[in-house]
Amino acid sequence: MKAIILKQAGGVENLVVEEVPMPSPKKGEVLIKINAISINPVDIKTRKGMSLYNKLRENEPVILGWDVSGEVIEAGEDATAFEIGEEVFGMVNFPGHGNAYAEYVTAPVAHLADKPDQITHQEAAASSLAALTAWQVLMQQAKVQSGERVLIHAAAGGVGHFGVQIAKYLGAYVIGTGSDANYDFVKELGADEYVDYNHERFEEVIQNVDIVFDAVGGDNPKRSLDIIRGGGLLIAIAGGITDEVKKLAEEKGVKAWAYLVQSNGDDMEQLAELLEAGTIRPHISHEFSFDQIKEAHTQIETGRTRGKIVISM
């Protein structure tokens, strides 16, 4: 089969399409013929030798990627959750060896869900890591309650655009941040308010927020402490919580922690229900072919992607 190999940590030129042996499903796993995958910022960080690179280097060749959608073509021992021929999607083996940049991928059935018939494989792949992150943060970590004021940084991005839709589904009053170019996009997703960082500093125009979900990093977590009410919560997914932010949060009586998404098929099933009902919808701004992996990485690396990008096989 064809796979995209990461020859060594570095630039996009190190991503090369090669023939590799087909993987074989182990106990509890299925073999999936892939229709679409999606690309996330963690792919770019790992390609550059950061993030999960040392983990992936345990296995040669190094194959990036975690988001898949395709058809089950073989089942390993005790992998009875899906029939041969069923269409499935999910975030596979994160934070571990996903090996998703390939024509065929093995995955634990415990990481997968049935792909709703109403959505394409591209939409399903787009609704894996990013959607799962937003779901786990807002539903399980923050336990958003109806009427709470939730601020989502990078509301137009892969995670953020699901975050806005999920927070609205949970009944929150949602404030998004992003550039002026994404004002209409984020409002159409359902955000009640939008702060355009080109023209305003969010801490000067927003107050009394219950939950901040930060997918930007840098000084955003520290600045966000100024707008969270006492007893409120900050969850950061990009770059973590520094000791300084932790100390400041304690002084203000604000809870603050970092979160890393985990593969989970039960959560994927819940996302599948929301996708099937049309309650949440992925926005795909760019679709590439398998041979255009360098262009796909270059796009995500801009840090300005609206919604998601996918690769069709």
Ligand SMILES: NC(=O)c1ccc[n+]([C@@H]2O[C@H](COP(=O)([O-])OP(=O)(O)OC[C@H]3O[C@@H](n4cnc5c(N)ncnc54)[C@H](OP(=O)(O)O)[C@@H]3O)[C@@H](O)[C@H]2O)c1
């Ligand atoms: N810990 C975890 O489990 C986890 C999971 C998923 C993602 N992440 C991390 O979270 C971050 C976001 O991921 P993603 O998939 O959403 O990335 P993405 O799709 O590449 O995000 C791009 C978006 O970020 C917005 N943006 C950039 N700078 C901004 C700023 N200063 N304020 C507000 N918005 C800004 C851009 O909007 P404009 O063009 O309008 O600026 C763009 O729409 C990445 O660092 C990623 O690695 C962590």
